[in-house]
Amino acid sequence: MKGVIIVLLFLIPVAVFSDVLDTIDNPSAFGMMMGGAIYTVYAGPQSIAYNPAGIATDDGGLFFSHVEHYLGVIRNDFLSATTNLGNLYLGGGFQTTRAIDTDYSQYRFYGSLAYRMNSLSIGGNISAFYGTDIINGFSADFGSIFKMQNFKFALTLKNALANITWVSSTVQYYPVEVVLGAGYENSSINFNAFGNITSGEYGIGLQYFITKYFSLCAGYNGTFGQTGSFSIGTVINNYLGFDLFISYTFLNATNFGQSLSPFTVSMSSDFGG
Amino acid sequence: MKKFIFFIFLAVPVLIYGVSLNLTVNPVFLLKNYTVTLTMTASPLFDPSNVRLLLYDYSSNSTQTLYNPSVSSNEYVWNYTVTDYSDYRAVGMVITSDGTYLSNVATFTSNIPAxxxxxxxxxxxxxxxxxxxxxxxxxxxxxxxxxxxxxxxxxxxxxxxxxxxxxxxxxxxxxxxxxxxxxxxxxxxxxxxxxxxxxxxxxxxxxxxxxxxGPDGLVVTPVQVSSTSVSVGSNVEFYFSIYHSNDVAISYVYATWITPGQSQTFSLSSSGNDFASTINITSAGTYTLSQIIVGYSYKGQILQMVFSPAIRVSATNSPNSMNIELVNGTNQSIISVSSNSTPSVIVKDGSIIQTIQMIKTGQFWTGTYNYTNLPGIVSVNAEFSNAPSISQAFTKYEINGSTNIYLSDNGWITIPSNAFPSGAIVAVYTGTFSPQNNYVGYSTFNQISDSVSLSSSVTPIASFTYNLYFSSQLVNGLFGNVRVYTKTGQTWTLSPIIPNVGMEIATFSAMGGTYALGMTTQIQPGTSPSILSFYANPSNAVGPHSVQFFLTVNKDCYYKIYVYDMRGRIVGSQSGSVVKIIGNLIYTLDTSSISNGMYVAVVGVGSLPNVFTQSKAISFVVSR
Incomplete structure (x- = not known):
């Protein structure tokens, strides 16, 4: 255990905003409407993109999300699935990001594993990268969620050991990102926050449960020193066998007269539940 | 057998007391088909009919007997034409009633190198x-x-x-x-x-x-350039000297550079015997100093001498840049270098070579050099550990009366005779436009001209006439939008001087300072502008590049551009105004500090600042 801690300490970089891996890391509508702050949430298959410990929930199954960023120039699709063997949870995911005006694509494949022990769960991802300019790439994520009564905490190490070999034969290495999360949850609200001390990104999100099947969300996401984005959204649970997530994000709308990345739509099917 | 007989004759000479025969030959060495003269001196008492010459030819292994010599006093002379390459031996013979007499043996040969x-x-x-x-x-x-x-x-x-x-x-x-x-x-x-x-x-x-x-003439020293491998944005100095006699007068000196895509011809003025100028390196490629033409007059003749130095300068793109600011009323030049690494800066001012101490101030390394009061070119060279060097240069002129100062882009500054009452040293720097953010708010500069910086050691009392050139393609017919900008410190501002703008030339007068041509917007509120095109160049920045963003609109308007990465972070932004021309350069993104990957640039345009009525996004890729 001490060895693991030492390794983790080595992986934690100095808290400067480094040149991190440039990929879409907030692909789901639920994540968007919560300002990206779902690192402390057991969100099922979509947690693969945030905190792999979050897949350790019985709300497993299939998840799909689609978003058109930046006035529709960037299209991102995220498909993931999880299942469990007792307290051991398995997952896999696929993410594609395409630029429609330059015919450029990136692909990311996930493999996930998580284990839940009462109030604590831990998990990990390994990812492979391919794309138009990418020969191959690799990264690993490690995450944990700890609940203490209504409070919850999360530590996620994203993109550990990340490297990408570009078609120019350049191999680029990226720093591990340390993401801290905290939240409070009861029967009415689900409040969460996160901070990425490596990249300077942060976010807060509030989910308000109107009924068991319907909730409203609002969140704010940003990067230290920059103007962020405000999002609202709704979650409809168990609608025709699906959970439906729709968010609307005001990304730099005041500067450009319209939001650059307004709608994100996600849905999940609870096969595992 | 004949050879044997010949040697018998030689081996058994018959000597009669009181008789002497001496045979000489001339020349001893001769070519085939040339004639040799053999002369034998003997007593005139002999009957010439009994005098003969025995001639042995080694190559044909034969002996000839020559009769009938020409006789003069006691000399018997035979002329013999050699018909092959061979060695010859000859002996004279006199037959008398008393016996037979032989001369000495004389040799000659035609078997020689010639x-x-x-x-x-x-x-x-x-x-x-x-x-x-x-x-x-x-x-x-x-x-x-x-x-x-x-x-x-x-x-x-x-x-x-x-x-x-x-x-x-x-x-x-x-x-x-x-x-x-x-x-x-x-x-x-x-x-x-x-x-x-x-x-x-x-x-x-x-x-x-x-x-x-000689004795009249002129000599041109070998042409030299300040550097043969430079970064784009450099100013490369080239120089040489011409020495000539007093009855030779230099009429003109032209230098032609073959630059990427075109050629440039410079008219060079002299400072004594020295001729020098600079060329702005504005794009990557090979620049060749191909020809120098010297026109001169001598004894009423107009003559021309053409040289082909064929000096090549290789120019490559670099993230680093250099700028020189001349401080008016002083001899001070402030050197600013933008680079990630410490530059090593050396100034060459005539015979003075000085290393400049550079101090980092914000993004720039700055240093100061006080130039001498001697005419000539001051070249500044910055070396970097991780990038090609950058050269910049400015020229000092000694002004006494009316002078035309020729710039490197074929323009000139006319200094009237009443500008300086007692003469002055005038320093001129023609820097290239740097598409950086130091003219925020005047982003419509668009590099339509070189900038010209002029300072003098004394304050002039009259204005000079500047001629600045620009590309009519970039202006796209909007000559009314061309304005003169002045530089104060690091800031460009619209100058109150109004140029007389013609086809690809703007003429204005000023006392001195730093000037550049740009275009100004004439934004009319009301109708909303439309984005006709918005693109990044290159859209896939392979290698260490900067990415430039170009915007074309249907009317003058304001704009704002943001560049995002895939995580929604802003990696660059710029705002300003654009004119109704094709391809306003609105922003240059330095990609050296950002990660490889996909990025998006979003631009908004409007008739009011920060109120944008149309937006467009484009993606681009950084891949090093």
């Missing part, structure tokens, strides 16, 4: 650094190997090859090139000679070429 050279005389009335080579042929017209050694007398000619061997009926071509230092005003006679093994009398040395040089 040189034949066509000599030339070259007249070089004007001494220059470029004198043509002369070619001369050495032919072996003999029958044996000819060896030769060439030399210059006096030294000053290079002869190639300078030694060798030539077989019979073969020839060797020899190149003779003047290589010495010849100052105008003197006569020089230089001979290219060869020394051979030709045995013929007086034939051991030959003149290949004779160069008669």
């Amino acid at each position: 040189a034949s050279v066509e000599s030339t005389i070259v007249s070089v009335p004007f001494i220059s650094n470029y004198m043509p080579s002369v070619f001369s042929e050495i032919t072996n017209i003999g029958s044996k190997i000819l060896t030769f050694t060439a030399f210059s007398s006096p030294s000053g000619l290079t002869i190639s090859p300078n030694a060798g061997q030539i077989g019979p009926d073969q020839y060797e071509t020899v190149k003779i090139t003047p290589s010495g230092v010849f100052l105008p005003g003197n006569y020089y006679t230089l001979d290219a000679m060869i020394s051979t093994n030709d045995p013929r009398s007086g034939m051991s040395e030959y003149l290949l070429s004779r160069f008669l040089m």
Whole structure:
């Protein structure tokens, strides 16, 4: 255990905003409407993109999300699935990001594993990268969620050991990102926050449960020193066998007269539940 | 058998007391088909009909007997034409009633090496650094190997090859090139000679070429450039000197550079015997100083001398840049370098070579150099550990009366005679426009012209006339939008000076300072502007690049551009105004500090600042 801690300490970089891996890391509508702050949430298959410990929930199954960023120039699709063997949870995911005006694509494949022990769960991802300019790439994520009564905490190490070999034969290495999360949850609200001390990104999100099947969300996401984005959204649970997530994000709308990345739509099917 | 008999004659001479015969031959060495004279001296009492010559030919192994010599006093003379390459032996014979008398044996030969050279005389009335080579042929017209050694007398000619061997009926071509230092005003006679093994009398040395040089003329020193490998944005100095005699007057000096995609011709003015100018390196590629033309007059003749230095300067893109600011009223020049690494900056000002102490101030490394009060070019060279060097230069002129200062882009500044009452040193710097953020708010600069910075050691009392050039394609017919901008510190502001704008030229007058041409917007509120095109160049920045963003709109308007990464973070932004021209350069993103991957640039346009009515997004890729 001490060895693991030492390794983790080595992986934690100095808290400067480094040149991190440039990929879409907030692909789901639920994540968007919560300002990206779902690192402390057991969100099922979509947690693969945030905190792999979050897949350790019985709300497993299939998840799909689609978003058109930046006035529709960037299209991102995220498909993931999880299942469990007792307290051991398995997952896999696929993410594609395409630029429609330059015919450029990136692909990311996930493999996930998580284990839940009462109030604590831990998990990990390994990812492979391919794309138009990418020969191959690799990264690993490690995450944990700890609940203490209504409070919850999360530590996620994203993109550990990340490297990408570009078609120019350049191999680029990226720093591990340390993401801290905290939240409070009861029967009415689900409040969460996160901070990425490596990249300077942060976010807060509030989910308000109107009924068991319907909730409203609002969140704010940003990067230290920059103007962020405000999002609202709704979650409809168990609608025709699906959970439906729709968010609307005001990304730099005041500067450009319209939001650059307004709608994100996600849905999940609870096969595992 | 005949040879045997001949030797019997020789071996058994018959000597009669009181009778003496002496046979001589001339020449001893001769060529085939030439005639040899054999002379025998004897008593005139002999009957010529009884005098004969026995001649033995080694190559044909035969003996001939020659009769009927011509007689003069006591000399008997035979002329014999040699018909082949051979060695010969001869003996004279006199037959009398008393007996037979023989002379001594004389030998001659046509079996020799023999040189034949066509000599030339070259007249070089004007001494220059470029004198043509002369070619001369050495032919072996003999029958044996000819060896030769060439030399210059006096030294000053290079002869190639300078030694060798030539077989019979073969020839060797020899190149003779003047290589010495010849100052105008003197006569020089230089001979290219060869020394051979030709045995013929007086034939051991030959003149290949004779160069008669001077006394009038001019000499051009080798052309030099400040650097042959530079970054785009550099100012490369090139210089040389012309020396000439008093009766030669230089009329004009032109230098032609072959630059990527075009050629540029500079008219060079002199400072004493020195000629120098600079060329702005505005794009990557090879720049070749291909030709220098010197026009001069001599004794009423208009003459022209053309040189081909063929000096190449390689220019590559670099994230680093350099700018020089001349401080008016002083001799101070402030050197600013933008780079990630510490630059090593060296200034060359005539014979002065000085390392500049650079201090980092924000993004720039700055240093100061106080230039001398001597006319000439001051070149500044910055070396980097991780990037090609950058050169910039400015020129100092000694002004006494009306002067045209020629700029590197074929423009000029006219200084009237009343500008400086007592003469002055004027420094001119023609920097290239740097598409960076130091003219925020005037982003419509769009590089339509070089900038011109002028300062003087004393305050002038009259304005100068500036001529600045721009591309009419970039202006796209909007001549009314061309404005003069002035630079104060690092900030460009719209100048109150209104230029007279014509086709690709704007003329204005000013006392001095730093000026550039740009375009200003004339934004009319009301109708919303439309984005006609918005693109990034390159859209896939492979390698260490900057990415430039170009915007075309249907009317003058304001704009704002943001560049995002895939995580929604802003990696760059810019705002300003654009004009109704094709391809306003609105932003340059330095990609050296961002990660590889996909990015998006979003631009909004509107008729009011920060109120944008239309937006467009484009993606681009950084891949190093």
